[in-house]
Amino acid sequence: MGSATRRALAVTLILLTLTVWSSSYYDGSTTNGASQFNFEAFDRNTAVDAMPYADLSPLEDVEVHAEGALYTLTVTFRFNLLDATESDICDGASVELKRMVINSYQTIQSGYTDDQGTIVFNNVNGGTYLVRIESDDDRWVRVADGSKALDPNYHWNTQQFTLVGDRQLEYSISDQTRGAWAIYHDLRDGADWLWEQTGWQRSPITVVWPEGDWPHSHGDVIHVPSDENVAGTIWRSDISLHEYAHCIHFELRGGNFPLGDGPDPHYIDSESSPGFAFSEGWAQFFERAVENDPERSDGSSLESTLFADGPFGNGDEGDMNGAEVEGAVANLFWDIYDGVDSEDRAPESERGDQVDRKFSVLWDIIYHEQPNDVNDIKRAWPLRDADVQAIFHNARIPMELDPPSNPTSFFSSHEVDMGSLDSTLYLRWLGAADDGSGVLGYSIVIDGQPHSVPDEVMDYSSDHLTTVSLIPGVYYIHIRTVDQDGNWAEDVYSIGPFVISEGAVPVDEPLFPEGDDLNALLGLVTVVSMVGLGLLMIFSLDRRRGRSAPPVTIIHLAGNCPYCGRLDQGGSFCLYCGGRLR
Ligand SMILES: [Ca+2]
Ligand SMILES: [Ca+2]
Ligand SMILES: [Ca+2]
Ligand SMILES: [Ca+2]
Ligand SMILES: [Zn+2]
Ligand SMILES: [Zn+2]
Ligand SMILES: [Zn+2]
Structure with missing residues (x-):
């Protein structure tokens, strides 16, 4: 038998001994009025010596400095499992060392048990003590007694003991609440x-x-x-x-x-x-x-x-x-x-x-x-x-890997390359397709660059948008399609340039009723072929009269969609225009 094996066996025997001793020791008494549960102590100095395993004593690491005034107290806590012949450690638990001072206990040190269920108190004076352990690590978890309103955390006090030298104590919690x-x-x-x-x-x-x-x-x-x-x-x-x-x-x-x-x-x-x-x-x-x-x-x-x-x-x-x-x-x-x-x-x-x-x-x-x-x-x-x-x-969750195709054509409220005094631009696009999972939506960038690539974060689930009020300048709109399974189009559909002229103002009402394809299309046809851009500009100028300070910068009204301006009804996308809200 190798020394490591012997050592393991010795430890096992000690634990077994302590457990057996524990179950016969319980006497139901409490050590002070505040203790919630009594439980039994194993004092290695007495318990082990009382048992016929004298060969194992070198494993105990106990020294007594009778001449010193300050001692080291080492305390280990375990709890019995449901099968009470087995036990596990109480690790990371909050522990207080309490000293008897004129008939009452005062906390003089505190800390947490380590991953062996042990806590070491250094520089402790001689005297009468008890130790309190609580099922709370002040980090991840605490366990409270549902039947108690005050001080509900499960906690246990040891019986009192006296310290006249260094001492090691091991306790095992074995009452019916040990399940905590x-x-x-x-x-x-x-x-x-x-x-x-x-x-x-x-x-x-x-x-x-x-x-x-x-x-x-x-x-x-x-x-x-x-x-x-x-x-x-x-x-x-x-x-x-x-x-x-x-x-x-x-x-x-x-x-x-x-x-x-x-x-x-x-x-x-x-x-x-x-x-x-x-x-x-x-x-x-x-x-x-x-x-x-x-x-x-x-x-x-x-x-x-x-x-x-x-x-x-x-x-x-x-x-x-x-x-x-x-x-x-x-x-x-x-x-x-x-x-x-x-x-x-x-x-x-x-x-x-x-x-x-x-x-x-x-x-x-x-x-x-x-x-x-x-x-x-x-x-x-x-x-x-x-x-x-x-x-x-x-796992029976379908996933395809083929990218969708981007839109192939569009309608817009503004003509490409033509200046406009309407600072809000309406756009509808057509032709995006995906044979596998189907089109889910689009990532869209609106900027002054002709060749931008939208990121892989979907902005719109609908096929149209109305911009915020754009400041005068040249704009391109870049559209990239994503399918239901998260595959992104490999290229970009870029539209523009759209030119917002100096002095442009937003047209308050959406020019074309959103969510109604036929009306939108008719509206577009009407504007483009019959009314014309000139009339639109006059309309815009007309709207501008009576305004003291027409807004030309992007406005984000709290509680409203930043794209269409209508009430934010919650959810990731605007109910009206499909713009990404959050
Ligand atoms: Ca597997
Ligand atoms: Ca695997
Ligand atoms: Ca099924
Ligand atoms: Ca696909
Ligand atoms: Zn569940
Ligand atoms: Zn509940
Ligand atoms: Zn909207």
Whole structure:
């Protein structure tokens, strides 16, 4: 037997000894009136010596400086698991060292347990002490008792002890409320995983237990039911991490969840809506990713590509509606997150999972682009190739890669190369097409350059626009088309130059009623062929009379669309003109 093995065995025996000793020691007494829960102490000085394992004593690192006045106190906290023969550590928890001063305890030092559940207090005077531990790390999570209004955080005091030298103490929390440490531990695992992956952490959340009759997240607060309502929930790391994932999503989105209805209850193969499936799919993915295991507690695996086929009878089969099925979204996220496996593919698919650990790409999109569903994520995916297409397709989320074609013609309120005294320009374009997923919208730049390239951020979902009031100058309008799956036209449709003359003013009413193709077309034909630009200019000049200070610079009225000036009704795009609002 090697020395490392012997050492490991020795540690195991000590822990086993302490645990056994613990269960027989409990006496139900409390050490002071304020203690919420009594629990038992293992003092290695007495407990280990009392047991017949004298060979193990060199493992104890205990020194007593009888001659000194200041001592070092080392305290370790553990909690028993649901199976009380096993235990885990209380790491990162808030701890106070309290000294008895004239019949009451005063906090003299405080800090946090390390990742071994240990805290060291240095330079401690001799005296009578107790230590208080609280399920709060002041960083990621605190766990509060739903039955208490005042001082609700779960906390425990040790029995009092005297310090006459350096001392090491180890405690194990074993009462019925120790489950608070289970969820505390699990959520810290989740926060730590995210911190490692992304360098991002959400603000602290509060777990309230017992509360409610079903585990759920309110965004910043998680409610966990009592054992009477749903037995053992507090111990379920998959449930805890799932609800924590909802809290992450909530804060990432600035305090809301993606919109969308779903069935209640919902299952991994439930057909819901794109927003709901994104929200739940993210949570299903997160719990498995933190545990680093795609296998779920129900025996299914996130590596399965079949969730959109309703394998448990909660959805239809044979279609491509993975964006509306939480399991399909979770499967996609898992394949983005995990390594490659050419055998990981849908039955009908040629191509397996060749996407190698791209969680950072997914995170960037969720963090920066505020996607509302997995289709938004698909559109925002930066490197678009057959491998990415395959994992979307395997999850039953269609994705094509062919770019759309740009518009081929246009109508406008202003003639190209002709000066105009109307400072607001109306434009309608035609001919953009996409055979695969269909045209979604356009990125548009209006500037003075003849050859600009619009960025890959969609500005308009409609096929027409009215500009803000333009200052006098020469303008080009550049249009680039995007399809429903996020493919961008490779070239640009540029129109112009349009010339806004000195003294031009906006024409208040839209010249052509928007949203009515026939009227708009008739209006254009009328103006161009019968009335003519001259009349339009006279009209404009006429409108100008009576104005004291005609605005010629771009105006952004709060609450109004900057393109058409009508009331901002919310949403990403203007209801009237289709301009991007946010
Ligand atoms: Ca389906
Ligand atoms: Ca995979
Ligand atoms: Ca993969
Ligand atoms: Ca296409
Ligand atoms: Zn609640
Ligand atoms: Zn959920
Ligand atoms: Zn508008």
